Amino acid sequence: MSRRSDANMITKTQADPLFAAKLTPHRSLGRRGRVILIGSVAAMAAIPGLVFYSLGAWPIVGFMGLDVAAMWFALRWSTRETKRFEEVTLWPHRLEVRAVSAGGKQQVTAFDPHATRLIVDRDYDEKTTAIYLRDTAGDHELGSFLAASEKASFARVFGTALRKARH
Structure with a gap:
């Protein structure tokens, strides 16, 4: 079951995470x-x-x-x-997604990695169109601003880490 909380409620864990990634939109023009x-x-x-x-x-x-x-x-x-981003952090017993909007507003969503599935949507050409975390509370989209190739790459790496966290 996921729990949504404010940014000040972010888990402070002493152990190193199994997986950590910061997803950012493409910035082609400085x-x-x-x-x-x-x-x-x-x-x-x-x-x-x-x-x-x-x-x-x-x-x-x-x-x-x-x-x-x-x-x-x-x-x-x-x-x-392009100032918005998402941070995905996975520990053995907790998965957190911190989404920061372009205006700086933060939202942290926590999941149980043992009860969460990674769902990858693909189109008819097998290009990755969306990535979701699914649990009893519903679906949570990850990296909606990423390109199809970036979504596919992230899904592969994150899927492997999520499977390792379950074992």
Whole structure:
């Protein structure tokens, strides 16, 4: 049976865990890359903007600026989402999943490894689409933000560790 608790209730265990992993979203574009991208988009929008302005169609410049601003906000939101993560820690008699949202809110879910099953969903091409921990309380999805190959790799390694914890 799982038990949900606040972040301040995290188990402090002296023994080393059998398995520990931190799952994070893919971060393909760093701060410098975002600056270069937005600068390039702004420069590319400025060229036709100057042409329209010289032809007397100055309102077009404002709309092109809105496009650049929309791109900046979209990248900022995307970057914020990459701050979320999940930590999966397995001991012989306890399994904890600590999920931290992009805003920093933490939720810890504890499981009994002997009563918990690892469920791996696959599509028709056998690509891993989702990973769940299933117990009497229901399903808990792990790493929803991971790519299919990352989910498959994590499921293999974690499944092996979960089987070892049961024996």
